[in-house]
Amino acid sequence: MHPLVSIITPMFNNANVICNTVNSVISQTYSNWELLLIDDGSSDETNAVLKPFTERDSRIKLFTHKENKGAAEARNLGTKMAAGNYIAFLDADDLWESNKLQLQIAQLKSNTTDVCFGSYEWVDSHGNPLNKKVHALKALTYKKLLKANYIGNLTGIYNCETLGKIYTKDLKKRQDWLLWLEALKRSDKPAVGISNTIAYYRITEGSLSSNKTNLIKHNFNVYRIGLGFSFLKSLAYLIQFFIEHLFVKKRLIKPIT
Template sequence: MEERKNNTAMGKNPLEKSIHISIIVPVYNSADFLHQCVDSILRQTYREFELLLINDGSSDDSLKIMNSFAEQDSRIQVIDKVKNSGVSDTRNIGISLAKGKTICFIDSDDWVEKNYLQVFIDNYVSSDILLLQNVIRDKPRNLHYKTYNLQNDFTELFLRNNLLYFGGPCGKFFEREIITKNNITFNSEVSYGEDLIFFLEYIKQIQAINIINAALYHYEFTENSLSRTKHSFDSLFILHSAIADFIFFHHQQTGKKIKKYIYQVDWDIIEACIDQGIIGKKLNKEDSYICMNKIKATIDKNHFLYSGYYRKVLFLLLKTKQYQLLLQLKKRLNK
């Protein structure tokens, strides 16, 4: 078992009785951003939380910075993973060590407004309602703020808000008991979409999602972030399967809109394969065969019927194996 070091003294944590929220921050070579991230957490107006800073084998000064913060604030625990194992494993360790009733995840290169936690607390109603805030990237998304019942409002929630494409763990307030009782984890074998799969598995266990009218989480895009690595076609198809299973789980009698949505997901997966160079790069014969068979199995005539002009062209190029022409078309359109 991998060695981990925890700076919390042996024995019962004196804060344990008052911990309402466990904040899990995976850290990998984030020295340039870590001060801003942790400072924003420690400035929270809501104070009853523990902060788990988990070092994923960083080679920069991240661990030194984490330990410095821990010396100043007893709510902070530093967990040092000697060997890098990725964001999924790091988050899972955080879940296993968390003591709070609720869990929220913050990436080490992101930061939050000082009332981020308080807004969650003020909107908390029940353990079977997931709280979700807007996340600021370049600008807040155009979300429709209300509480959605997953049984009755499924189409509106996922079609109108396009929620599946923002299913990462940040900006959400999870119940620890629901996670542990149902053995929900981040799949460390999947390099892309593991956070969305976690989200889908979680909301299978609850009744509603409350999208709060707030945008207090600031997402910073960096190339070296734990959660922003290039992905394989295997991961893309695992993600596609998880999304399709989830849609049918919540909507057994599939209407036209839901079918159209599944086709949209299919196309997004295929285009991701193309954009990542999976179709265009020189795979070995076996991998090429597997990849193309998966794509062909995904596409049928209904995809053609439900597609716009551009995707009709894409469909025909794929079916006729005009891969070089397809790549040239994508390259021109992406300029």
């Protein structure tokens, strides 16, 4: 029995890259999936370039927001529409390795975990390799994930049957971190990381160089608003986050030799 995987892809003016993203799903060696494309009020040709895909493949479904509501609401609409046993996420400008789902489904079916993620590599805006790999931890607990976000959202998948559907809070940034925290909170097992490269993260202008003040604010909001911690507890976690981020997590990003 091959469980159905629901893949959720929010889009906003991604006409230039979305075909490559969709093709990386179509070329999966694991074929029992549905791709839920959520167009979040795009003003470009996103819908037009996707038409041939939706007409040709019934597994590919397109939903549209009339106006832009942000990634959290787009992901939540996808989650609401999802019919799968498992839910995975793929952003509109990222790509999957062809055996990604196959490796992860095998892991999830072994009942050792409810959440699976993996290593991924960086590519530039044209999809060319930047020769950097973000290595996944072998196992990840809720406590460790609280210190810093170790799950690349483009690699994450969770068991919907055991954990239920997880909706994300509407924070401007870092909603994906909150989602994986909620998943591990609901599970009695650590998340399992796959060391193989299973995805490619597109580094665009602004994705790495976001200013430090905003970074502090967004991370503080995860603790204060997202998790409802007190001001002082949020502050303590924020300090811990920066220590973890700079001295532990950074070491997982290594050049590919």
